[in-house]
Amino acid sequence: MKYFKPLILLILLGAVLGSATLVGIYFYIKPELPSVTVLKDVRLQTPMRIYTQDGKLISQYGVKRRIPVKLEDVPVELIQAVLATEDSRFYEHNGIDPIGIGRAALSLLVTGEKRQGASTLTMQLARGFFLTREKTYIRKIKEIFIAWHMEQVLTKDEILELYLNKIELGHRSFGFGAAAQVYYGTTLNDLTLAQIATISGLPKAPSVLNPISGPEASVERRKVVLLRMRDEGYITAEQQQQAASAPVTARKHGAEIEVDAPYLADLIYSEMVEIYGKEEAETGGYQVYATATSERQLAAQDAVVRNLHDYDERHGYRGPLGYLWNQPEADEEQTEESAATQQQAQSDDALQRDEADTIPATQDIIDALADVPAYSPLVPVVVTAVAQKQISVLDATGRTRDIPWEGLDWARAYITDNRQGEEPEVASDIVSEGAIVYIREQDGQWRLAQLPQVSGALISLNPQNGAVEAVVGGYSFYESQFNRATQAKRQVGSNIKPFVYSAALENGYTLASIVNDAPINHWDEASGTAWRPQNSPPEYDGPIRMRKALGKSKNVVSVRLLRGVGLEQTVEHIAKFGFNREDIPLDETVSLGSSSHTPLEVVRGFSVIANGGYLVTPHYIDKVLNENNEVLWETEPVWACNPCNDDDESDADADIERLLAEQLDENGSGLPSEPEVKRSAPQVITSQNAFLVAEMMRTAVRANGSWNNKTYWLGTGWRARNLLQRTDIHGKTGTTNDSRDTWFSGFHRDLVTTAWVGFDDMGRQLGRATRNQNLINRNPEKFNWIGNAMIGGEDGAKAAGPAWIRFMQDALDGKPHSPVAVPDDIVRVRIDRTSGKLTRRTDHTTLFEYFLQGTEPTVYVRDDEVVDPASQDDTTTPEPEEIF
Template sequence: MTLRFRRRITIIMALVWTAVCGAVLSLAGVYLYLNPQIPSAETYRHVHLETPLRIFTADGSLMAEFGERRVIPITLAEVPPLFISAVLDTEDKRFYSHRGIDFISLLNDTLALLWKREITSGASTITMQLARNISFSLEQTFIRKFKEMLLALKIERELSKDEILELYLNVIPFGKRAYGVQAAAVTYYGKPLVELRLEQLAMLAGIPQAPSAGNPVNGPERALKRRNLVLGRMLNEGSITQEGYQSGIDAPITARVHRRELQLTAPYAAEWVRRELLASYGRSVYSAGYEAFTTIDAPMQRVATHALREGLLRYDRRHGYRGRQTHIELPSALQTPTTAPPIDGDATPSDGTQALSRDDAIASMTQFLAQFPESGGLEPALVLDVLPDAFTALRASGEEIEVPIEHVVWARQFVDVNTRGPAVLSVPDVVAPGNVVYVRLISEGWALAQLPEIQGALVAIDPQNGAVRALVGGFDFAANQYDHATQARRQPGSGFKPFVYSAALHHGVTPASIFLDAPLVFEDEALEDTYRPRNFGGKYNGPTRLREALYRSINLVSMRVLLEVGAGNVIDYVGRFGFPTDGFPRNTQLAIGGGTIGITPLQMATAYAVFANGGYRVEPNIITHVRSLEGEVILRARHPQVCKPCELEAIQASRSPAQPPDPLLDEPARMEDLFAELGDSSDPMGETNRMDDPGVDAETTAEQPAAELAPLIAERVLDERNAFIIHSMLRDVIRRGTGVRAARALGRLDIAGKTGTTNEADTWFNGYHKSLVATVWIGFSDNRPVGDTEFGSNLPLPVWIELMSRTLPSQFAPDREQPAGVLTLKIDPKTGRRAAPDQADAIFEYFFAEHSPPEEIIQPRLEGVTDTDSVRAIDIF
């Protein structure tokens, strides 16, 4: 070897050594620069899966899910081996042999970069992909690649291979908000991963490369190619047989988006819960995996939703058909001899759809129907053929249905809210081929329908603790998210009168007090004309007892009661029921629930709960407790609940030992005892709990979970005697007044309530049983009139009846005990005074002991009262 050659070798070795040292120093520099930017691998032992908020009913039925990501955790042991093979064969076949970096694949990527001038992702191991999806962005840069490699090496030292693979399978994105393979299986196939076939597993294994554009919904062609590539890799690695491979690539795409299967649909209630938790926990509530349990009774909620929707649809049918949604020309393949338009022999189709085959035409039309949303059980349909006694229509599912004339005859033309067109004699009077209409499935088959414009709300609460058992805020949440149950402030109409009358009892008026039902004229210099309020129908009854005025809902008596008590006193008094009184009017509109009064259905139900529970104020509530992802209870709600024994115990404990017992507390009298003292064992109000046809099959409401802490005791806001007498008057509304329809339909009298109608725009029924208070409101969101023939007694009341008939316990509630301090006396029904001992038409009435009528029989003083009283506006304050 010559000296010259040795020198060359030395120079080459020096250059190589310099290059190696330079590379090592460069890598060391890169490491020192990037290492501080790389998270600790130890954090990967405690990765938080962004699990959505889930909301449940009282019995644990899932009713809503909120979250930006759809995650369903799964353990590696639960993953089918075939899917693990699909992932490893496609993404990282040397996963169990490398240390986080696959240098063979890295060399291939480097050569591809040098020769083809492109960056590929073949060298990204599962560990590197895990690092990218948890800690880095998805942008393809060299810096990010180096970071992935360094972090992958750290992760491999911290976690086992199985731990890495399990974490990867739970966090990798699959598109359509699905993260993790279990969520992907449910999203695309509606079933857990273990139930999927080979071609479906291969489809999922191919999605992570391009989760948005390459999933089988957004990019079916690309997804199909990727699926077949996965199957090919599995065949090459010996994971499947040739027969399995061939069967897999021949299988069609069956993936579609499946929404999370809810066990109960209660979107308005769920939205209320979401808002409360968002206010308490911030946006982390969508990813922390919280489980919120509510007071909602699942069976009752289903009944409430159905009852309100049916009530709105009944109203809509009563007022006529507003016509089709739109009209299109049918493709020739779907036309029949009765529907095909006459054309010349040389005519050509007006557009491409006319020349389609029947199957293609159906597919085209079902796609067209997809733009019309389903709503509240109503779905769009395309009319194909019309006969005098029926029409045939195409559903969005591709099914053809027939609608007979008996389910079309309701569709007289809508003219205005009080007027309809002529009777429907044949189906062509209503629909024509090419019409897009709405239909609904009823027990007798398919029926023509239309989306109702009217809205409504139903809220049912437990009067003993304020727990919301059912809540419906409109016809369909998807179409209108405005919650009329908790957000709509409407005029309560006559439903507000019981609170005015309760104030009157508080100020010395009795149920037997006589008020003149006669015209009133209000004079005010600020008004251009006098104000003359009237009763409905323009009829007047003369002297009328307070009890009768309530169950007959006489407006002018309510106004005279307000004049006697004073608007200021009434406003101060009704605040105890939870009403927001700041905007209440200080005029006669207050007496009839009109003017500037604005009350939500939830507030009305809460106020009526005071009458139902005997005088206690409860707060409406919907959340019982919240659990963390680990199952720990992080919130347990406590709300005041009625506990009369607790109240009596506290009062008795506060007495001095020498203080004598209080008969008002210690010896509550029963009605039958008082009747016996009077020598009459009959019920003075006729308020028995049964009718001739008693009993309905019903479900009981779910019990709220017991709290670990001592319960909060509800505050008494109403004299028990006042609550008792108003309760008896509200029972008369059911027995003989505007709510008598409920007594007849339910066959029971252990219920009470009050109708309400305001300016033809708001209709209400507020009613209760000992165990349940329910308020129903129906009206238009824009305050349009509902019609001259629509009232609280025929629009919301049937909805309330359906709810109660299917949810109240079949056993009737016992009569409420008559409180001490309430007397039962015989009175003259005409004068309201005590009756003569031998008076044949005498009736019984309840009185506060201190407000009983005098012994002597005195005719009522009506002097100075004419047929029409003139009152100055100032007199009402």
């Protein structure tokens, strides 16, 4: 008893001194302690995710990968694993676990080393938000006080939810939702017990215990987690044994991309960075929805890729990337250009072997293919066998495929852009064993392929509000990030003509106006040379109606119209369609498309014609949500309407205020739904002018007249109507000098699209293609009406047109026929086909034509002026007109 009382007093004294010391320390470091109340409204750094309009993930941006999850959505097994391993008494203590602290203190006294931690989940969370990982006593003390504060402010469930979403788990994954995606490519609810135990063991040392960087250490850590779960009674011995012996299935996964549309994603990312700044955009948890749907975006990408391969194949095969064995000797007949092209390809991509006659093992082939770049849809393979009309290939996964003759017979040798070799007769004319080549799948069949050197772009808008429906900036974003749809300023060629014709309509011309389609020879005194613009092909029809001239894309007629209107007035009119005035040259070549514009600018210009004269603003983003799925921002585009409200006399501002007040959401967040009031886009041309230009463009994509009556003629884009089987489309081809740029632009009333094809090297021509008899023999009927058009020089109809057609086929599939509405003040009268005058005849020498009321012809054609094409034997080319 005499020792017991002093002991009690000593303990009490120690407790008082300890408490006083603790209080003193608390008040000493209190000014340094952060306020934990911010955790009530904490905003975790979450990457930006970009979706198509229909909710398919396109891309994710941000260094930290985090997929926030609600506690109620977390599998109970994961919560049990985390608590059993990290803090089994989490729901019993107040943020500080005396038992854990005592155990850590005893270990320190015995070993003299800081081997055991005493951190609870709350303390770990405190360190993650407010402190560092340095092992110092002052940091641990701060951690304890912050944890205690947190327990006063937050509930246990709130703390646990924050922990599950905050903790670092390796490979830039933060939170268990992200870890499930990064390591297993799935969601938390789809994880097995073994996988749950694996990621639950990561908080201790995520960099070395993760199953990718340290699979063996990860397995040992998994066993510890499973043992703790069994000790806590969460799982049975049998479950523990099965999960502990499960194989390691982890591998690194990116974001779960559903639609790979990097050109579109990059545009949206750049816009978000411009609005919010890079750091905020990448960490603010924004969910951005594009204006494009997944269906149309994928259709556009497929159309561009397929079209570039079609062009590339008709110009010949440039040879394998290289050889793993069986390197052939150089062909002495090979031209210098062809040899240089193949040598460059080999030096860039080929994998050469020193022992040319040694066939490597399958695994060596697979390893070698891992170094060959793959750009979807191209698959790198090695040719393992060559039969007479077939080859066998092996890819990087070890899969073997047979490529039939139908996938090889296109591959005649490339010589130059204008020359191709003879058609191959057997497979050995094309490749030999050991060759490294690309293959791709088309229409369910694998075929030999190559990376196209030619480039292309396509962009499509909703002409009513400027929403981008699809955008493709090239063959592959991973091969070139340059977005040709929005960044490449290229000469537009004949794509400019509808805007020149619009200027003519604005200045007294009509669709029936007669213009002389005859050669021009214009002497320029300043340069001492003559300018001789020519039609392409150099054929001339003499006097011709404007409608027909645009449909046949007559160059000299465009020049004459510009002269009739005036150069400066024409240029100012073209600029109304959204083109940068500084990009439009002030000379007569502008009438032939010498100005350079991006496909985005071109498609915006054509949207004015499609929507009745309104200049809409292209935009890519439909709406932006925060991490809680609350709408932060929705686009408010300008619309092709004026007025856009039904009640013309209503006060628009008052209507907007009323609608905003009525449409507040029920929880009072103050976020209104989209108001019904639409803002009007500026009207830059009249609806009548737009309609008449659209009518001429409709003529350009069809066959016109009668073959039997010799009034038959084809618009330059006639294949569009033949393939689309629609009469409510409008289009215009475009080709520049020497076919360096080719275009096809056109629209349906609800969709306007521009396609471009050319080389990034602006000095390189698209060239010519000769007949490939193999393709003719395979399908002579199809070749007669389509394939023949693919022979000869490249132009807008041949090079760019197929991409436009293929996309519009998909985009308009199932849409009912819906022609552009005829606006007020447009009349339709019967005119003479040749003179454009009124006529009383009703035979094939006449046709009905549209006019702005008051501009229709007033003079009737005389009988002696009527020309009956059916009675004409042939036509003669008029002599060149001398203009000085």
